[in-house]
Amino acid sequence: xxxxxxxxxxxxxxxxxxxxxxxxxxxxxxxxxxxxxxxxxxxxxxxxxxxxxxxxxxxxxxxxxxxxxxxxxxxxxxxxxxxxxxxxxxxx
Amino acid sequence: xxxxxxxxxxxxxxxxxxxxxxxxxxxxxxxxxxxxxxxxxxxxxxxxxxxxxxxxxxxxxxxxxxxxxxxxxxxxxxxxxxxxxxxxxxxx
Numbered sequence: 001x002x003x004x005x006x007x008x009x010x011x012x013x014x015x016x017x018x019x020x021x022x023x024x025x026x027x028x029x030x031x032x033x034x035x036x037x038x039x040x041x042x043x044x045x046x047x048x049x050x051x052x053x054x055x056x057x058x059x060x061x062x063x064x065x066x067x068x069x070x071x072x073x074x075x076x077x078x079x080x081x082x083x084x085x086x087x088x089x090x091x092x
Numbered sequence: 093x094x095x096x097x098x099x100x101x102x103x104x105x106x107x108x109x110x111x112x113x114x115x116x117x118x119x120x121x122x123x124x125x126x127x128x129x130x131x132x133x134x135x136x137x138x139x140x141x142x143x144x145x146x147x148x149x150x151x152x153x154x155x156x157x158x159x160x161x162x163x164x165x166x167x168x169x170x171x172x173x174x175x176x177x178x179x180x181x182x183x184x
Contacts, residue, residue: 005097005099005157007097007099007122007123007125007126008123009123009124009125009126030099030153030155031099031100031101031125031153031155032101032125033099033101033123033124033125033126034099034101034125034126034155048168048170051170052170055170055171056171057170057171057172058171058172059171059172060171060172061122061123061169061170061171061172061174062169062170062171063122063123063126063167063168063169063170064167064168064169064170065097065157065159065163065166065167066163066166066167067157067159067163068160068162068163068166070160071157071158071159071160071163074157074158074160075155075156075157075158076140076155076156077153077154077155077156078140078143078144078147078149078153078154078155078156079147079148079149079150079151079152079153079154080149080150080151080152080153082153
């Protein structure tokens, strides 16, 4: 399992909504255009493929920043707290 | 020097503009709310301090994701190309 920070900048509202919904199935929404995801290689390939189908390559941008085990704990969050609820977590 | 991905989500236009301008002095604007910065420890402390002064902690969010030497090259960019011009680069 690898950790990634996925950021996106989508020029069109409808496409942005599709990208959001796609990423929501894989990870945690931490900021308006930022998700934190934990993926096995096959999920990474699948997610990448889905996103490439949804975006316009000349107008939109999606970036995957991989975070190794050391980096994944080296995150500083300023300001409002984000509920880091993973997709596998049970919310009671 | 350490590499960071800095993402922000600012509730107010004026504050967002200030955060943008602050980050622009330190790094490369890669997406609407994402900068890539390379900082020495003292610059990190300075930037963090400036951002904390500009944001409202209960409404806004800024996240620093550190990237180690291995991770900084492990970035996948889908879609439109971003001009990765650093602040120290000379553009002719």
